[in-house]
Amino acid sequence: MDTLSLGLLLAGLLIILPLALYALFLWRRVWARQRAIREAERARRERLGSDLRILAGSLLDEQLPLIEGAIRIKVLIDNYDTALSNNPRCQVFHQLFEATAHVPTHAAWKALERNERRHHEARFMELELQHKAAARASARWLLEEALPPPANDD
Template identity: 70%
Template sequence: MSALNLTLLLIGLLLIAALAAYAWHLWRRVWANQRARDEAQQERQQRIGGDLSILASSLLDEQLPLIEGSIRIKVLLDNYDSALSNDSRCQVFHLLFEATAEVPTHAGWKALDKAERRRFEKRFNELELQHKAAARIAARWLLDEGLKGSRANA
């Protein structure tokens, strides 16, 4: 074998080794990023689960208005676990969310005249009378079973 062939072979092998080392470095970064993403997702799930527990407890203790609590629980459930959110025992939260979807929030609420506010508040009271028991049952189920089962699956 000539010196030129040997030199080219050696350069080729060095190039292959350098590319392999770089590929290994890139894969390690991909794995580290995936691990960090998984940890962030797990922390997010734990945080939302804790928030759901607080909201459900507050709803049961009547520290939170039923309509507001139901809306907040529904939105967090959608972000926490879609299967849990779609469970038939949580449908009351969806029903109350949809029944109040047209109600303006924040500045829109403040901009309403008193007659409109009273009309909405009357509707809230009707909804609360109709669905309070079901919402309390759903909140209790979330605390006792729903969130615990969902955590086991996460």
């Protein structure tokens, strides 16, 4: 091998080696970021699952009004798992959400005239009578079959 070839080979190695080390550094950052994203998603799902278990249990124990519980469960389940949200057993939550979507909340609810509030409350009672059994069955199904058991932090 002549001197020129050897010099070019060394120059190439001196260029390639730092670039390879930099590429490895960048890949390690990508892998660490992917790991962090997976961990954040796992923690989010665990938190949402825990919240869903609490809401479903509260709905079954009648510690939470049916309409409010159904609305909250529907919103959380949409964020937790789209496939689970689309399960026919969860449709009652969607039905109650859609039936009450037009009802004002918070300050707008307080601003309603008394007869308007009473009209909405009467509709809530109708919906509760109509959907209570299905909502309770769906909440029980979520707790017993659909949601993973709570993680032990022992």
